[in-house]
Amino acid sequence: MKDEKQVTGAAEAGHAVLDAAQAALVDLRETWDPAQVDGWCAQVLARSGRVVLTGMGKSGLVGQKVAATLASTGCPSLFLHPAEALHGDLGMVTGDDTVLALSNSGESEEVVRLLPSLVRLGIPMAAITARPESTLGQAVHWTFTYRLPQGEGCPLDLAPMASTTLQLIWGDLLAASLMARRGFTRDHFALNHPAGSLGARLMKVKLLMHTSWPAVELGAGLTRVLRAMTEGHLGMASVMEGPRLLGVITDGDIRRALEAAEREGRNPLDLRAEQMMTRTPAMIGEEALALEAAGTMEARKITFLMVGQPERPVGLIHIHDLLTAKVL
Incomplete structure (x- = not known):
């Protein structure tokens, strides 16, 4: 009986994760603003620098994936760890770059502490966050938001699950929009993947x-x-x-x-x-x-x-x- 209860509990937990992510995705499909995304893409393409991703914890890991996706699809990009940036790595950012910060709460201490320096550099900033009213949301030029109608889906409602899924989706959405606006082709993709069989x-x-x-x-x-x-x-x-x-x-x-x-x-x-x-x-x-x-x-x-x-x-x-x- 104990094993059956464990299986049942595991199934319920799994369905909760799927339901939470699905509800958030359905909501995003209805609420995202194509004009806002296009405005961000135009700004990125008008500048000669890179898109600099930053985020702490799980959001930082998502940021690394988004940076890799952007780079592989024709948009020069890098990930900047916010804690390291506060101790000298901020010098990696140039005035020609664009910053895209990820924080579910919009209040991640290391990310928020970066904002004054980025503002002084005059760098256009965007954020992927669930809270547009947060410190991060209010400081940036573009806020790409999502909602979690059924929470994270975590059995304890503590670990980020649905939120990181939505951050990933936003990253792919932005990358795809840049590809379309730039006219990125199969040939361009192949040039960025010289060692891969797909690229070849x-x-x-x-x-x-x-x-x-x-x-x-x-x-x-x-x-x-x-x-x-x-x-x-x-x-x-x-x-x-x-x-x-x-x-x-x-x-x-x-x-x-x-x-x-x-x-x-x-x-x-x-x-x-x-x-x-x-x-x-x-x-x-x-x-x-x-x-x-x-x-x-x-x-x-x-x-x-x-x-x-x-x-x-x-x-x-x-x-x-x-x-x-x-x-x-």
């Missing part, structure tokens, strides 16, 4: 392609083709006529040409590039996503794609480039 998949082909590749003329002999392929380290050679692409030669093309020469009793050393090449090589545009290039290679069971147009190729993307970038 969103990169365009032009960011991964080779701009030089092995090339031979139409009448090049077998040994010339093999030397170009060996020196190029890409397992291929293109056949060019000036800037125009006539075809490509791969290991498989050479093997098939040698088999044909043997069947026909011809000397393999007499083979020329035009007799070995594939005349309609697979191509892709430089503005295409790396993920699209990967799909084409997998579907056609090939290891590279020429980039551009046959009349004017601009590059080559190899399966090894996709593997290195973690697209595959």
Whole structure:
């Protein structure tokens, strides 16, 4: 019976957390002011500095996440610990920055003690808080507020739960609004995530392609083709006529040409590039996503794609480039 009571109690506690967060989110959806958010975004974009997040305790941890989200979505940002700021780290803040402070009560001592210094620096300030009438709420230019109709959801009503959820939501809301106003694209996202597979998949082909590749003329002999392929380290050679692409030669093309020469009793050393090449090589545009290039290679069971147009190729993307970038 004791275990059943514990399970029941745990379930009730869990539902209380969910209900509290849901009620607060429903309320925020009805009460947030898009015009106010847009005004803050305009101010941030008009300045050359960063968005400086600050907050104490759990609000500070939320602030660190919001700073990371802003930075990864194109808005230079950092987290400033308010206690450390009071002991010298305030020097990290410049007159070109914008401050976004988080405090559920709006009365966090360390945050409030920072306010006079920030005001003297003339830095635009915003706050995410449940109490717009608080010291913090009254000192800032923009107050992004939330209400907790069913409290925190904590069984003891002591630990911050629903409040930190709402602070996170506000941070994401502001970040998304900045992205939309800035015109932040998939390409921008990829540039901010060079080590991540998601970023690589969103990169365009032009960011991964080779701009030089092995090339031979139409009448090049077998040994010339093999030397170009060996020196190029890409397992291929293109056949060019000036800037125009006539075809490509791969290991498989050479093997098939040698088999044909043997069947026909011809000397393999007499083979020329035009007799070995594939005349309609697979191509892709430089503005295409790396993920699209990967799909084409997998579907056609090939290891590279020429980039551009046959009349004017601009590059080559190899399966090894996709593997290195973690697209595959």
